[in-house]
Structure formats: C-alpha cells, structure tokens
Amino acid sequence: MTMSEPFSLSIKSVVDRLNSNTNSGITESKVKERIKEYGKNEIAAKLPKKTIKILIDQCNDPIILILLVAAGLTFVFNDDLPETIAIITVVLITVIIGFIMELQGIRSLEALRQMGFTESTVLRNGKIKTVKSSVLVPGDILLMEVGDVVSADARLITVENLAIKEASLTGESRAIYKHVNVLPRATILSDRKNMVFKGTTVEQGSAKAIVVATGKNTQLGKIQEMGSTIEEERTPLEKKISALSKRLIYLTLFFAILIIFTGYLRDLDMRLIIETAVALAVAAIPEGLPVIATMALARGMMKLSKRNVIIKKMEAVETLGATNIICTDKTGTLTEDKMQVHTLIFEGEVLSEIHNKDNVYFENIEKSKALNVIIMNSVLCNNTILNAKDMKGDSVELALIQFVKKLHINPKEIKENNPEELEIPFNTSSKLMATLNVTEKGFTVYVKGAFESVINLCNTILKDNKSQVFKNKKEWTNRVNNLASQGLRVLAFAYKELDEKPEKNKVLSQLTFIGVIGFLDPAREDVKATIKVYKEAGIKVVMMTGDHLRTAKKIAQEIGLLPQNSVSSSILHGQDLQFETEPNPTMVTNILNASVFARVTPEQKLKLVSLYQVNDNVVGMFGDGINDIPALHKADIGIAMGIRGTQAAREAADVILKNDKFTAMELAIKQGRAIFDHIRQFVVYLLSCNLAEVVSVGLAALLALPAPLLPLQILFLNLITDIFPALALGMGKGEVDIMKRPPGKANEPIMSAKRWKSTIIFGLCITTAVIGITAYAHFVLQLTSKIINNMAFYTLVLAQLLNVFNMAESRVSFFNNEILKNPWIWSSIVISLLITVGIYYIPPVSNALFLTNLSTEQIGWVIVFAFGSLVLSQIFKRLGFTF
Numbered sequence: 029m030t031m032s033e034p035f036s037l038s039i040k041s042v043v044d045r046l047n048s049n050t051n052s053g054i055t056e057s058k059v060k061e062r063i064k065e066y067g068k069n070e071i072a073a074k075l076p077k078k079t080i081k082i083l084i085d086q087c088n089d090p091i092i093l094i095l096l097v098a099a100g101l102t103f104v105f106n107d108d109l110p111e112t113i114a115i116i117t118v119v120l121i122t123v124i125i126g127f128i129m130e131l132q133g134i135r136s137l138e139a140l141r142q143m144g145f146t147e148s149t150v151l152r153n154g155k156i157k158t159v160k161s162s163v164l165v166p167g168d169i170l171l172m173e174v175g176d177v178v179s180a181d182a183r184l185i186t187v188e189n190l191a192i193k194e195a196s197l198t199g200e201s202r203a204i205y206k207h208v209n210v211l212p213r214a215t216i217l218s219d220r221k222n223m224v225f226k227g228t229t230v231e232q233g234s235a236k237a238i239v240v241a242t243g244k245n246t247q248l249g250k251i252q253e254m255g256s257t258i259e260e261e262r263t264p265l266e267k268k269i270s271a272l273s274k275r276l277i278y279l280t281l282f283f284a285i286l287i288i289f290t291g292y293l294r295d296l297d298m299r300l301i302i303e304t305a306v307a308l309a310v311a312a313i314p315e316g317l318p319v320i321a322t323m324a325l326a327r328g329m330m331k332l333s334k335r336n337v338i339i340k341k342m343e344a345v346e347t348l349g350a351t352n353i354i355c356t357d358k359t360g361t362l363t364e365d366k367m368q369v370h371t372l373i374f375e376g377e378v379l380s381e382i383h384n385k386d387n388v389y390f391e392n393i394e395k396s397k398a399l400n401v402i403i404m405n406s407v408l409c410n411n412t413i414l415n416a417k418d419m420k421g422d423s424v425e426l427a428l429i430q431f432v433k434k435l436h437i438n439p440k441e442i443k444e445n446n447p448e449e450l451e452i453p454f455n456t457s458s459k460l461m462a463t464l465n466v467t468e469k470g471f472t473v474y475v476k477g478a479f480e481s482v483i484n485l486c487n488t489i490l491k492d493n494k495s496q497v498f499k500n501k502k503e504w505t506n507r508v509n510n511l512a513s514q515g516l517r518v519l520a521f522a523y524k525e526l527d528e529k530p531e532k533n534k535v536l537s538q539l540t541f542i543g544v545i546g547f548l549d550p551a552r553e554d555v556k557a558t559i560k561v562y563k564e565a566g567i568k569v570v571m572m573t574g575d576h577l578r579t580a581k582k583i584a585q586e587i588g589l590l591p592q593n594s595v596s597s598s599i600l601h602g603q604d605l606q607f608e609t610e611p612n613p614t615m616v617t618n619i620l621n622a623s624v625f626a627r628v629t630p631e632q633k634l635k636l637v638s639l640y641q642v643n644d645n646v647v648g649m650f651g652d653g654i655n656d657i658p659a660l661h662k663a664d665i666g667i668a669m670g671i672r673g674t675q676a677a678r679e680a681a682d683v684i685l686k687n688d689k690f691t692a693m694e695l696a697i698k699q700g701r702a703i704f705d706h707i708r709q710f711v712v713y714l715l716s717c718n719l720a721e722v723v724s725v726g727l728a729a730l731l732a733l734p735a736p737l738l739p740l741q742i743l744f745l746n747l748i749t750d751i752f753p754a755l756a757l758g759m760g761k762g763e764v765d766i767m768k769r770p771p772g773k774a775n776e777p778i779m780s781a782k783r784w785k786s787t788i789i790f791g792l793c794i795t796t797a798v799i800g801i802t803a804y805a806h807f808v809l810q811l812t813s814k815i816i817n818n819m820a821f822y823t824l825v826l827a828q829l830l831n832v833f834n835m836a837e838s839r840v841s842f843f844n845n846e847i848l849k850n851p852w853i854w855s856s857i858v859i860s861l862l863i864t865v866g867i868y869y870i871p872p873v874s875n876a877l878f879l880t881n882l883s884t885e886q887i888g889w890v891i892v893f894a895f896g897s898l899v900l901s902q903i904f905k906r907l908g909f910t911f
C-alpha cells in the first residue's frame with residue numbers, strides 16, 4: 029500500500045487506496061494496525077547515542093587512559109599486582125559510574141524531548157481529535173490551520189487560502205500557495221502544490237489532507253536518513269569542562285616529570301618515584317567533574333519540567349543564567365488575552381462600558397446604519413470558526429462575535445447569507461484585514477484594522493446614515509488616542525458597496541469610514557511582581573508590540589514596566605526605527621534606553637534583537653506566531669507559550685512555558701543561575717581538593733617527608749569522599765539573593781581569576797593541614813610512617829569534606845548560606861564518613877588502602893588539623909582573598 033506519486037492521483041483514488049474516508053477518517057483499530065505496519069511517525073532528528081558508544085566514550089577519556097598507564101607502570105616497575113588490580117578496579121568503577129550517570133542523563137533528556145512533542149488535529153471515527161503527531165498513520169485525515177507544523181506528508185483534499193512555508197525542505201523562503209488539482213507525474217518536489225510535507229509550517233489559511241507517508245518515508249525523513257550521522261553536539265559547558273580537564277592533565281604531566289627528575293637526581297628508589305608520580309597523576313584529575321556537571325544540568329531541566337517549564341536544549345540552561353534582556357509581546361503574555369468589546373464610537377455617537385452588560389440593547393439598532401454595517405463587518409471580516417463547540421480564533425475576532433451575540437444576532441446566519449468572494453488576510457505589516465462579500469446590495473468590501481492603516485484608505489465617512497466627505501480625520505485621531513490611553517486595543521472599521529465585483533487591486537481604495545471599537549484586555553495580575561523581580565535581578569524587560577503606542581504605554585504603566593509619569597524616551601514608535609540603513613549612534617542609544625516599542629513589525633523585532641546582541645546583551649524573546657519565528661531563532665533564548673503559541677513557534681523555541689505564564693520564566697532564570705553557580709561551586713570544590721592532594725604529595729616528596737598519601741588512597745578520596753559533596757552542591761536551591769544580583773556575562777568562563785585564586789587558597793589551606801600533621805607526627809610525635817600516613821590520609825578526608833563549606837559566597841554569612849542549609853550536603857558528609865570508617869572493617873580494602881589502627885589522641889590531632897584548615901580558609905575568605 030505504499031504510494032509513490034500521490035500528487036499524480038485524484039483525491040478519490042488516494043483515499044480509496046488508503047482505505048480511508050474524507051468525512052470520518054479511519055478508525056482507532058486501523059490506526060493501531062498501521063502503526064504496527066509502518067512504525068511510528070518519528071524521525072530521530074539526531075540519532076541518540078548507542079549504549080555501547082556511551083560505554084566506549086567513557087573509556088576514551090584521557091583521565092581513564094592516564095589511570096591505565098599508571099596501572100601499567102605500577103605493574104612493570106613495581107611488580108605490584110594487588111595495586112595494579114586495585115587501580116584497574118577503580119578504572120572499572122569510574123567507567124561504570126560514568127556510564128550509568130550518562131545513560132540516566134540521556135534518559136531524562138529523552139523524557140523531556142517527549143514532553144515537547146507536537147500534536148496534530150485529525151478526523152478519526154468521524155470525530156475531530158488532537159493526537160500526538162508520533163501516532164499519525166497513512167490514511168489519517170489531517171486538519172490544519174495557521175501556525176501548525178505539518179507532521180506528515182499528505183495529499184490535500186480541501187484548501188482555504190492555504191500557504192505553506194517550505195524553507196526547511198526546499199530552501200524556498202516565500203510561502204507557497206497550495207491547491208488540490210492533480211499534477212503530472214514528472215512534477216518536482218517544490219512544485220507539488222497539491223501536497224503538504226512534514227516539517228513545513230502553515231503560514232496562512234487552513235486545509236484538510238490525507239496522510240500518505242509518515243516517519244522515515246516522508247520527504248524530510250528521506251533527507252535526514254541520507255545524512256543522519258549527525259550526533260548530539262556537546263554543550264558549551266561540556267566543552268569548557270573538557271578544556272579545563274585537559275589543562276589539568278598538562279599540569280599533572282609537569283608535576284610527574286618534576287618528581288621523577290628530582291627523585292632521579294636524589295638517587296631515590298625507582299619504586300618510590302613511580303609510586304609518587306602515579307599518586308600525583310591520580311590526584312590531579314577530578315574524575316567526576318564532567319559527569320557531575322551533566323547531571324546538574326539534566327536535574328535542573330527535570331526540576332523545571334515539573335513546574336511547567338520545558339527546556340529543549342541543555343545549553344539553554346546555561347544561557348538562561350546570563351540572560352539580561354527579555355523581550356516580550358503584549359497580548360496574552362502581559363495581558364490576559366481575554367478581549368471584550370468595551371467602547372464603540374461612530375460619528376456623533378459613543379457607546380461605552382459594553383463589556384459590563386450581558387445583554388446589549390440599542391434602541392436605535394434598526395435606525396443606525398453605522399451600527400448595522402459594523403455588525404456585518406464584525407461577522408464577515410472575521411475568521412472565527414463558528415461551527416465548533418467552542419469557538420476558535422483570534423481573540424479580537426472572538427470578542428467581535430461575542431459582542432454580536434449579545435445583540436441577539438446570529439453570526440452564522442449573516443455568514444451564510446453573505447458568502448465571501450475574496451479575503452485579504454491580516455498581516456502584521458499592513459495591520460488590516462479585508463473581505464469581499466456578496467450582499468443584498470451586490471458586493472460589499474469590509475475592512476478592519478489598525479486605525480492609521482484604515483483611515484488612509486478612507487475618503488468618506490458614514491454620518492447621519494449617509495456617506496459624507498471625511499473632513500475630521502484629526503478629530504478622529506484624538507478620539508482614538510483617548511481610547512488607547514485607557515489601555516484599550518483599538519480597531520477601525522470601513523466598508524464600501526459596489527454593484528460589480530472589483531478587481532483585486534481596487535478592493536482597498538475609496539472606502540467609507542464607519543467608526544472604531546475599543547477592546548478591553550486587562551493586564552495580568554501577577555506580571556507586576558515578576559517585572560519587579562527582574563528589575564532587582566538586573567534583567568531589563570522590553571515590550572515589543574504591534575499595538576498602538578498609547579495602548580502599549582498604558583499597559584506598560586499598569587504592569588510597572590514604565591513609571592506612571594514615564595518620559596517619552598522610554599517608548600519608541602515603529603516608524604521611528606530606521607533599519608534600512610545602519611542606525612546612527614543616537615538612534616542606537618535611544619533604542620538601548622527604550623523599554624517599549626509600539627507598532628513594530630516582526631522584521632523590526634528581529635533587528636532589535638540583533639542590535640541588543642551586538643551590544644553584548646543576552647536576549648530572551650517571547651514569541652507565539654509564525655512571524656515571530658526568525659526572532660525566536662535569533663534570540664539567545666527563544667520562549668514560546670505551550671497553550672497559546674503556535675506549533676511552529678514551539679518548535680523554534682528553546683524554552684516552552686506549558687502554562688502560558690510570563691511569570692514561569694522567572695523560575696527558569698532562577699534555576700539557570702543556580703545551576704551555573706552550582707557548577708562553579710563544585711568545580712572549585714573538586715579542583716581545590718585535587719590541588720591539595722597534588723601539592724601534598726609533591727611537597728612531601730620534595731621535602732623528603734614520609735609519603736603522606738598513596739595512589740589508592742587518593743583514588744578512594746577522589747571517587748568516594750569527594751563525589752558525594754560535589755553531587756550535593758548540585759542539589760542546592762541557590763543563594764537567597766540569587767535574583768537580587770546582576771546576571772553573569774555571556775560566555776563567562778566557569779573559572780574567573782578570582783575563582784582560580786580561591787581554588788589555590790582553599791587547596792593550600794588543606795595542604796597546610798596535611799603537611800602540618802605529617803611534619804608534626806614525624807618530628808614532634810615521632811610516629812611510624814604507616815601511622816603518619818594514616819593520620820595524613822584521614823586529615824585529608826575530613827579537611828576535604830569540610831572544604832565544601834568554603835564554597836558559599838563570602839557576601840553571605842557563614843551561618844546563613846545555602847550550603848549550610850542544604851540537607852544533601854549534610855547527608856553527603858555523613859555518608860562519606862560512614863564509608864571511610866566502614867572500609868576499615870573490610871580487611872581486603874583496608875589492606876589495599878594501607879590502613880591501621882589510630883589511637884584516640886591521634887584521631888584528636890586529625891580533627892584539630894582538619895578543622896584548622898577550615899578555619900584558615902574562612903579567615904582568608906573573610907579577609908576578602910577568596911569569593
């Protein structure tokens with residue numbers, strides 16, 4: 029039942045071959061059979077990494093290779109089989125932990141991807157249903173409207189003004205108008221105008237089509253199959269971390285060579301030299317770092333998804349933390365998007381507060397021609413779908429239908445009695461919509477749109493039930509400004525009656541102005557508080573709207589985006605933005621200072637986003653329509669609404685707010701900042717611990733002190749005791765003041781100069797404790813080297829665990845920081861301590877780690893030195909030497 033050229037067949041033969049029905053679709057049981065036969069309608073956009081590949085990648089890590097070399101050296105030079113086996117066991121454990129964590133990370137990402145799935149509207153069992161696009165099958169009858177992403181290849185059955193953007197498939201950027209006629213077999217892909225293809229978007233109109241190919245069999249599937257070796261790109265963070273690891277490897281090599289060289293000069297035992305060099309290699313490398321970072325990102329994403337924020341790409345989390353400008357539209361994001369007709373103004377008549385009345389009764393309804401024409405205009409120049417149970421459509425258009433219903437007039441009847449001949453659809457540049465209808469009088473053109481756009485087309489006005497010369501345009505401009513200043517969205521209405529059908533290019537001229545309607549769309553209650561939070565967090569909110577300047581200003585004042593007595597420089601009008609030529613410096617300054625842009629087009633929004641980016645800003649952008657897609661792509665973080673946004677916008681966005689709440693973005697930014705903070709914390713934590721190990725081993729060797737640490741002891745520290753606190757750091761909530769400080773810079777490295785300095789100071793404080801106890805036990809207490817080694821080892825364990833408390837920012841008090849309040853930290857310390865004590869009682873492990881019994885006094889010294897390192901670090905911190 030595969031269909032090679034459905035475009036060359038009649039609709040009937042396609043439908044018959046697929047055993048479907050254009051009015052009722054297929055049954056659910058047939059769907060099940062066909063999913064079995066054709067598979068799900070999915071294309072792996074990026075092939076998920078194979079399990080085996082994840083495993084191999086773990087072994088491919090330079091860290092693992094160094095450990096293997098260390099094991100080899102130990103075996104060859106030291107002939108130490110137990111230690112070699114121990115190192116190899118550790119390597120295996122590292123590989124397995126890394127493997128499990130990465131697999132889990134990938135699983136949770138996969139789960140997130142599932143949440144961002146697209147949906148399609150289909151006819152099944154005679155009913156209209158919304159289903160996941162992954163379960164579309166050949167034979168399904170697909171219903172599409174503006175903003176939908178086409179989810180399968182389908183042959184068109186009916187079209188209404190359908191235009192499709194196929195750039196993703198053919199590269200053609202113009203929308204292609206479609207029809208349903210049969211085409212010759214030789215028609216090339218881009219000319220198959222009776223078909224729609226997976227991955228393209230509905231730019232205009234609506235259609236019904238029958239699915240002919242799904243998943244891999246679609247045109248998109250075939251293209252992707254050809255080049256499907258594209259693999260998941262590494263996130264910038266992963267790249268930064270691996271660059272950091274590389275640096276550490278060089279550092280290790282340097283130290284190892286230094287130790288071997290000085291050992292050789294001092295004519296030391298080769299066995300000791302190799303052992304020390306291996307210990308160093310092991311010490312320097314933060315084994316858990318990449319995995320912990322990925323886990324922290326994945327966990328943050330999962331946490332947000334539970335709160336209705338879906339982050340589609342891992343790298344977005346990092347960018348979120350650095351976002352410093354948020355561009356938003358007005359309707360629906362800052363306002364409720366529950367439009368209601370509030371005021372009607374005709375020449376000589378004002379009808380206001382209509383929204384408060386359930387039933388509207390106008391005494392002169394019969395007599396007022398203006399009112400009658402505006403009713404016809406409201407219904408006919410309107411794309412609301414009337415026959416569905418809940419009416420669907422644009423919010424102003426829905427409001428118009430509701431208004432007409434309040435007058436006890438049936439809009440459906442008006443539509444049926446005045447069929448549409450032509451439609452000039454609304455677009456954001458012309459800012460108006462027009463229809464040509466066959467009416468009692470012959471033909472009537474109805475136009476509605478932005479006041480400035482409509483008034484330019486009118487030379488007459490309906491006054492005293494007659495068309496008269498339109499002389500008082502200025503007066504009308506003032507009336508509209510007044511309405512807009514109340515925060516109302518204003519639409520102007522015009523019409524003309526004709527005996528004959530006009531040519532298309534003559535439709536929009538010599539119109540008669542009827543009047544205007546002001547729509548009430550209240551600002552969202554919760555937005556005000558969020559705007560305040562953003563202000564404190566150093567994030568600028570910018571409103572970019574297609575609406576009237578005064579409407580925008582009023583709403584901006586209501587939500588606290590502009591002060592009540594705002595100066596005009598905070599608001600710019602679209603017509604003042606000249607992007608055709610390079611904007612001059614004054615213009616750039618004006619743009620950067622403004623918070624509201626009114627009457628801007630989607631192209632201007634895109635230009636504004638670019639301008640912000642060129643000026644070193646990280647931009648988040650809200651968008652919901654087809655026209656917003658370029659700007660959503662361009663912005664550093666594209667944000668779409670889950671309910672109101674079109675599928676195409678959701679597809680283009682990096683973040684989807686499932687509950688459509690502007691305020692939800694606050695959570696995402698907070699989480700982004702917290703994650704980045706945590707990653708920095710555990711990078712500093714792990715590096716300072718490792719540095720302490722390296723310097724302790726190195727110094728002890730150079731000073732010819734008894735070896736404080738053995739390779740296996742260090743591996744134990746790095747893999748067991750360090751990992752838990754590091755993981756726990758990633759579980760924190762974020763500092764209390766996280767939204768009270770400015771955002772980080774774009775591309776900020778994980779480690780700033782200050783953080784490197786802090787790492788060194790913390791590392792050296794631990795080293796001081798370890799070398800201190802070694803020297804004290806050696807010179808003062810004069811203990812055996814095994815006991816000295818154990819005291820040094822336990823001091824290191826404890827000092828490293830306590831080091832976690834140094835990771836809080838110095839601006840927060842020691843007793844009130846997020847780390848002290850994080851229960852995970854306390855649990856991780858307890859677990860690490862229990863393991864450290866526990867292994868002493870497992871003879872093979874305790875032997876391999878060279879452990880022995882310590883007296884209470886010796887344990888006492890361990891505690892004193894370990895806490896000493898914490899006190900020392902805190903002194904440096906309070907003196908301002910560290911972060």
Ligand code: ATP
Pocket residue numbers: 357358359360422424425454456459460461476477478479517518519572573574575576
């Ligand atoms: P917002 O930021 O409030 O969401 P927007 O950027 O979506 O606004 P547009 O949709 O571009 O604004 O609308 C711009 C203007 O076009 C509106 O102020 C209104 O005057 C007019 N307009 C909006 N919708 C329609 C429509 N369905 N028919 C005719 N005119 C419309």
